[in-house]
Amino acid sequence: MLIGIPLDQKRNDTRQPKECSAEMSAHLDTVAKQRCKVSFSKVFSYFAPRLRSYALKQMGNEALAMELVQDTMSNVWQKAHLFNSEKGSPSTWIFTIARNIRFDMLRKLQNRKEDVCSDDLWPVLCEQTADTKTAPLDEQITLEQVGHYFDDLPVKQKKVIEAIYISGKSQQEVADELEIPLGTVKSRTRLALQRLKDMLKEHD
Amino acid sequence: MIKLHPTDSDLVDFVEGTLSPAKSLLVSAHCDMCNCCREKSEIFTEQLASKVFDEPEQSTSILSDFVNMFSEITEDEELASTNNNGILANPSNVLQQIIKNELRDSRNHPNLTKSDALYLDGRKFILPKTLIRFTDRLGEWSKLVGKLWQAQIDIGNGQLAQFIYMEKDGSIPEHTHKGNELTLVIDGEFSDGISQYDSGDYINLNSSHTHTPCTASEEGCLVFSVIDQPLYFTSGWAKLVNPLSNLYFKVNSGQSISISKS
Ligand SMILES: [Zn+2]
Numbered sequence: 001m002l003i004g005i006p007l008d009q010k011r012n013d014t015r016q017p018k019e020c021s022a023e024m025s026a027h028l029d030t031v032a033k034q035r036c037k038v039s040f041s042k043v044f045s046y047f048a049p050r051l052r053s054y055a056l057k058q059m060g061n062e063a064l065a066m067e068l069v070q071d072t073m074s075n076v077w078q079k080a081h082l083f084n085s086e087k088g089s090p091s092t093w094i095f096t097i098a099r100n101i102r103f104d105m106l107r108k109l110q111n112r113k114e115d116v117c118s119d120d121l122w123p124v125l126c127e128q129t130a131d132t133k134t135a136p137l138d139e140q141i142t143l144e145q146v147g148h149y150f151d152d153l154p155v156k157q158k159k160v161i162e163a164i165y166i167s168g169k170s171q172q173e174v175a176d177e178l179e180i181p182l183g184t185v186k187s188r189t190r191l192a193l194q195r196l197k198d199m200l201k202e203h204d
Numbered sequence: 205m206i207k208l209h210p211t212d213s214d215l216v217d218f219v220e221g222t223l224s225p226a227k228s229l230l231v232s233a234h235c236d237m238c239n240c241c242r243e244k245s246e247i248f249t250e251q252l253a254s255k256v257f258d259e260p261e262q263s264t265s266i267l268s269d270f271v272n273m274f275s276e277i278t279e280d281e282e283l284a285s286t287n288n289n290g291i292l293a294n295p296s297n298v299l300q301q302i303i304k305n306e307l308r309d310s311r312n313h314p315n316l317t318k319s320d321a322l323y324l325d326g327r328k329f330i331l332p333k334t335l336i337r338f339t340d341r342l343g344e345w346s347k348l349v350g351k352l353w354q355a356q357i358d359i360g361n362g363q364l365a366q367f368i369y370m371e372k373d374g375s376i377p378e379h380t381h382k383g384n385e386l387t388l389v390i391d392g393e394f395s396d397g398i399s400q401y402d403s404g405d406y407i408n409l410n411s412s413h414t415h416t417p418c419t420a421s422e423e424g425c426l427v428f429s430v431i432d433q434p435l436y437f438t439s440g441w442a443k444l445v446n447p448l449s450n451l452y453f454k455v456n457s458g459q460s461i462s463i464s465k466s
Binding site: 037040041044046047048049050051053054066069070073074077088089091092094095096099100102103106107115116118120121122154156 | 219220221225226228229232246249250252253254256257259261269270273274276277278279334337338359
């Protein structure tokens with residue numbers, strides 16, 4: 001779990017983002033390229049508690065606030081490759097992710113169905129080019145092999161994939177059912193599909 | 205030249221995500237057209253972000269929550285333990301579904317299905333990119349009284365958003381507004397006895413305004429309009445151009461509101 005990964009919570013980091021913006025950018029870069037948990041722990045330790053304070057003020061509810069923090073930081077972990085230090089600071093990027101998630105959470109709480117969603121207004125996390133043009137699945141691969149690969153998926157990813165692709169549930173339904181944030185469902189789906197594709201490619 | 209912009213406080217609310225969805229849509233589309241407001245929005249976003257993250261953080265009591273959260277977030281990528289709870293479905297179905305999904309995703313790719321322009325009256329209107337995302341939800345164009353055309357976009361419960369096109373010499377009888385009616389001029393110009401409006405102008409009209417919009421422009425004029433308060437669809441564009449539909453007079457409870465005729 002967290003072996004060897006310190007969360008610098010107790011250090012009471014009083015630096016301002018401007019002072020450590022370059023440092024945080026570098027950490028995000030390492031997260032993107034190497035999936036480095038140590039770097040992510042630095043980013044997480046700095047931003048998560050501050051985000052929680054903000055969310056608590058905004059939503060007035062501990063559970064919602066923590067959901068917002070988790071969903072936001074989960075996106076930071078999954079989508080660090082979309083951060084571009086030339087376009088802005090890490091704090092601005094993370095703020096916009098949190099803002100989008102909060103906007104959608106509030107809409108959901110108000111039971112709005114067809115509506116304007118945050119991606120329509122602020123496409124902060126749209127994968128413009130990255131994922132869309134990966135090679136199509138090779139149909140030569142035998143079903144047995146896919147079954148085998150599928151077994152190798154993490155249990156949590158498997159559950160989400162099954163609910164969506166076998167039971168035909170929407171991502172929102174899966175989120176409600178498993179009581180996890182929508183963003184987590186999305187990222188698990190994405191990771192699982194990516195992993196399956198990678199495994200199929202490696203096989204070639 | 206754009207003369208009318210959202211207020212700074214609207215822009216701040218917009219970037220913070222606290223403006224209503226309908227109003228956010230219009231502000232976002234305005235920012236697509238207006239460099240000045242787009243730059244302001246970016247600055248306001250940075251300011252809000254540094255307000256949130258500049259504060260030194262004191263709390264230590266919730267450390268364990270964060271430790272759990274951290275591992276929850278990062279363990280998604282760890283390889284699974286071997287137990288799969290026996291819920292594994294037929295792998296061939298999984299493969300088929302994944303392939304189907306890939307195909308669907310590629311069909312839904314915005315660049316393939318969403319048009320970046322509206323074609324009307326033999327003309328092509330380039331849309332702000334925020335509104336391009338909604339072109340696949342655009343209803344049919346219908347011709348209305350005078351020289352007006354209208355097409356609605358479904359943005360959900362009780363919220364009306366629509367494009368209105370005024371042909372040359374088109375006009376709308378004098379009327380007032382209840383609630384906030386926000387209008388963005390997409391292309392063309394019109395006047396209303398109060399002001400002259402041009403492409404990009406962000407027009408916020410409320411009950412204190414009485415006006416008579418008309419366009420004398422050779423090109424006609426395309427506007428996009430939203431009503432901020434669904435209860436007040438009793439006047440303005442909404443009433444004049446759409447007096448027949450009850451659809452938009454429903455509030456969230458599903459209860460109909462009678463339309464007052466004046
Ligand atoms: Zn402006």
